[in-house]
Amino acid sequence: MPLRTPRRIGTLRTVTAGALLALTATLVAPLPMAAHAADPTTDYCANQCADILPPGENGNATLADILANKVLGTRPAHTMDQLGPYSSLASGYQNLSDATITNFFNNSSFGVPSSQVASVENPRSDVTITRDKATGVPHIKGSTRAGTEFGAGYAAGEDRLWLMDLFRHVGRGELSSFAGGAAANRGLEQEFWRQAPYTEDDLQSQIDWLSTQGGTRGQQALADAQSYVDGINAYITASKNGRYFPGEYVLTGHVDAITNAGTIDPFKLTDLIALASVVGALFGTGGGGEVQSALSLLSAQQKYGTDEGTKVWESFRERDDPEAVSTVHDGSSFPYAGKPATAQGEALPDPGSVVQEPLVYDATGGATQATTKSAGVLPSNLFSAPRKGMSNALLVSGAHTASGHPVAVFGPQTGYFAPQLLMLQELQGPGISARGASFAGLGMYVELGRGQDYAWSATSASQDVTDTYAVELCQDSTHYLYHGSCVPMEKLERTNSWKPTTADSTPAGSYRMQVWRTAYGPVEYRATVGGKQVAYTQLRSSYRHEADSILGFQELNDPGFVHDAASFQLAAQDINYTFNWFYADSRQTAYYNSGTNPVRAPGVDASFPVWAQAAYDWRGWDPAYNTADYTPPSQHPQSVNQDYYVSWNNKQAPGYTSAGFGDGSVHRADLLDDRVKALVQQGGVTRSALVKAMEDAAVTDLRGEDVLPELLQVIGGAPVTDPQEATAVQQLTTWRQDGTKRRETSAGSHTYADADAIRVMDAWWPLLIQGEFQPGLGSDLYGALTADLAVDESPSAGHGPTGSHAGSSFQFGWWSYADKDLRAVLGKPVQGGLAHTYCGGGQLSACRDMLLSTLKQAAAVPAATVYPGDDGGCSAGDQWCADSIVQRPLGGVTDDRISWQNRPTYQQVVEFPAHR
Known part of the structure; x- marks a missing residue:
């Protein structure tokens, strides 16, 4: 073996x-x-x-x-x-x-x-x-x-x-x-x-x-x-x-x-x-x-057609960006x-057929009330x-x-x-x-x-060491074809129950978790592929x-x-x-x-589901021990x-x-x-x-250092006459000159230098990304791509993948897309660019108008809305607190929050x- x-x-x-x-x-x-x-x-x-x-x-x-x-x-x-x-x-x-x-x-x-x-x-x-x-x-x-x-x-x-x-x-x-x-x-x-x-x-x-x-x-x-x-x-x-x-x-x-x-x-x-x-x-x-x-690929193909939609999707995927x-x-x-020349064994779902496999059953008491x-x-x-x-x-x-x-x-x-x-x-x-x-x-x-x-x-x-397989169902929803034979899935269950305690007053309750497991790993979704009933499994x-x-x-x-x-x-x-x-x-x-x-089979594209068939298995795969x-x-x-x-x-x-x-x-x-x-x-x-x-990198806003210069260059193509827009542009320009830091005015002040510019950027980024890309992509494709990659992960973005008060920031976001698109609008060279130019439909003046309108909208958003406060001790509008790192308690003793820095723990x- x-x-x-x-x-x-x-x-x-x-x-x-x-x-x-x-x-x-x-x-x-x-x-x-x-x-x-x-x-x-x-x-x-x-x-x-x-x-x-x-x-x-x-x-x-x-x-x-x-x-x-x-x-x-x-x-x-x-x-x-x-x-x-x-x-x-x-x-x-x-x-x-x-x-x-x-x-x-x-x-x-x-x-x-x-x-x-x-x-x-x-x-x-x-x-x-x-x-x-x-x-x-x-x-x-x-x-x-x-x-x-x-x-x-x-x-x-x-x-x-x-x-x-x-x-x-x-x-x-x-x-x-x-x-x-x-x-x-x-x-x-x-x-x-x-x-x-x-x-x-x-x-x-x-x-x-x-x-x-x-x-x-x-x-x-x-x-x-x-x-x-x-x-x-x-x-x-x-x-x-x-x-x-x-x-x-x-x-x-x-x-x-x-x-x-x-x-x-x-x-x-x-x-x-x-x-x-x-x-x-x-x-x-x-x-x-x-x-x-x-x-998201299917959404792109639905909007642009198969060939052009695939090109658009690949440009956002950035598999090997130069x-x-x-x-x-x-x-x-x-x-x-990498992307194979001709994909083999691909098992894309029929549109609208994907349903996530349920996990929780038989919930009672606190399981439903919490x-x-x-x-x-x-x-x-x-x-x-x-x-x-x-x-x-x-x-x-x-x-x-x-x-x-x-x-x-x-x-x-x-x-x-x-x-x-x-x-x-x-x-x-x-x-x-x-x-x-x-x-x-x-x-x-x-x-x-x-x-x-x-x-x-x-x-x-x-x-990528995890692949998704489409196992074809046979007989019923709990049997599947494995190398030509109809075999049963393995049913795994875990029942949890609890009573209120001093530490947790959640009402008494219980529930059961259930997972169906195949040779190709646990079932994650159900769908149809070419009309055939399948279960999508995940194997790492x-x-x-x-x-x-x-x-x-x-x-x-x-x-x-x-x-x-x-x-x-x-x-x-x-x-x-x-x-x-x-x-x-x-x-x-x-x-x-x-x-x-x-080692994948020749022609298998690791980015998409593949049929659970011997021809597309990992080479040398032994399901008994999951070796390959x-x-x-x-x-x-x-x-x-x-x-x-x-x-x-x-x-x-x-x-x-x-x-x-x-x-x-x-x-x-x-x-x-x-x-x-x-x-x-x-x-x-x-x-x-x-x-x-x-x-220095740990206290720097990535959007400010690497995308804001291009945003200001687009805006600076003509005088800004609106007073509110001009004020916001000046704040952002000053922040850029100061190094686009998110740093206290002095140790312990709990107030940021360039606080207004930071507030404007936090409010502006999701608005400008939506304004830049959604009109060209359309709502469906834009939504599908944002499900693949979150738009933003600023320190205070509790909606981001890491969550609020977590320190780690700017790993996930659309800054590369904005950078490539803005450079294309400005006529600058771009290697590995997006398939289309999106900002203002590719017109510099229209792109500028969109940026200014969304900037004006962002500048008008009060701090209490940008930083709404939370039940962890931050008041609405407290910018420093919204960014701050919290030592999330795993036991009975709590510790102090500290200023944000994007840095390893150890x-x-x-x-x-x-x-x-």
Whole structure:
């Protein structure tokens, strides 16, 4: 059968639960250490490595802590101590120097100086957990590998037990039964379970796969994971007996505050698989959306005819836009998932026939009475964005730095929560030496961070590893043709019920979720294709394989494995999530795009649904284990020692087709690329200079920097005589001269400089886009294309894919379309332009009239309408508050809001002066 990677060998066999327990209970012999290995405590960064993860390391609070926070506003130590330095960079970056970096970041050196030791504990004899005074980060040092992992699990329990418990229930579609029936809780579990409706056997099969197909490293990973789980459970027992467990267990009715009766269920290995499934769904997938793409194509063809409509659709799709900023810019090309010359097996729906598959059944009580005001313990839109992005990276090779050593500023944007989804830790033990961030509950290894003499990070890549298949129905709605045979679908169900609790007053209720699963994945839609009844299913390459990536993370933590760019890329190849991985040491920088990219049948267009027939299956596909042939590592975008790298969820490389709409001539990665390119051309780049470039981009409005100049040029073709229009034009012109920042007048003022211009732009953008494109496209096609790609994602746009108060902005929007169209109207050269010119029907004067009329309309919209306020504490008209970042509470303790900045949540600043 096909193997996961060329380096992984083994024969699949059934593993019983007893055999697996015996395997994981026995410590696998440590892996051989390469000649590059060094003393685990050796640190080659010489105090030139720093990191930050707001709001704080401590994510657990007892019931007394929660009540004190509600009544007195107090918080446990290290709950919010990283939020202030993180927030203050927005106002302090302009005067930053290398010497002041640690005013805004933590020193991320290994170990804890004796003068900075806050506590030392030994949860068992072979591991010590030392916490520092400044941040409370656990520094875990084990004399055995099992002890190191046990300590990691114990520290995870100390810092994130409630959060880990929430997410293992999300991963099973059981959040409402565990934490209450609030509408947001139900929305989240429904959104996730639709994507990964796993049974317990499905979760167990991922463990079995690792034990048989992962080789020695897979067996070591299971032993590490079991030791990690043992550490979590040891903390659960100790905290329950000592009555210092998280107070949320009391507030949700799991434990009695007086008698201590009740249970906190111990963790097991399958819980980690459920957690990994959630993380994979959030940040490590790509593709899908083929049905919506088909609907917008059909709408284009209906308006323009088949040939011209297809050209129009393709111009908006921007599959391989020549003007798009690419992470790899050295002339290399990495073709993947492009448009075939002649599409084969396409299964476009008949117009008007598509119906989404229902998920919820038998709703009673609170399931029907709850409203969206019932906030829940987790945001309901965690999985709703069509493409999960947000992270960024900036790296400059040593040839262009002041020291001659590479410099990197990078990190993932995982949203803002209290406590954070990530947690910081340092792990030191046999075969493990790293410090950085890990997702709560998956901290067997550091997932993003630094080793002894190297650092690594990632951004979400979202390349297309998910396809939609049209399975033809037979016999009835629950049977389908599979390779010529009529076979039944598998019915998967999950019933959730709840009662009101102290934390959630939603009335008692229950409901049932139901998913029909086929060999080609879960059913998402029903439709007809050429009159035939079909079900549209969605299949991704990482489906039922989220745990496989543990091998790559293990290797990244192993100082005997990673010692240069080449070995780093080998480790990244063993990660099947769709990420862009970046690396820096004292000599090299490197990049590699990970993920199991399926090899599609010749002629299959990855952008549209395809018939579920053997001729159009992934090559080498084995539905029993959802494995297939994957493109070899050499075909993944990659590079070593390019002059610089930037990534902000943009296009990876020429030829590498993006999984969705939006990778065009204007992308938020341009904000980074322009700044870093200028630094490289100047030379002598320092850590502080690169941080400045990152933060300057983080407080800049993309529309203002890259589209407003063209808007003003069109308007400036003749005098503006209307006083209201002239005032608005002058405000926008001044804002442009000031750099189109969304930044406070002074730290803590909660008032923006150029506030009126920002208000006008926020009101104008959706009006001008509609005025520019809807008349030419028509309402139906315009609506279909805006369903493919949202018009705007400004910081205050609660309607955007990310939602309000989320920080991440300007990933989704029509700025590239506006840019190309306006340049065409102005007579400027455009590569990869739109099929038609839309603004004013292609007439400059008519385009100008439309822009001025919509600008006048926008200028008249009061701030209270542009920023309507919300139930989270923002008053109508409060511009700063509307933009502000909120640490969305995942537990009983809340943290302060901060000024907007478009920046990774966890971030590193690194420059290694030496190497092993």
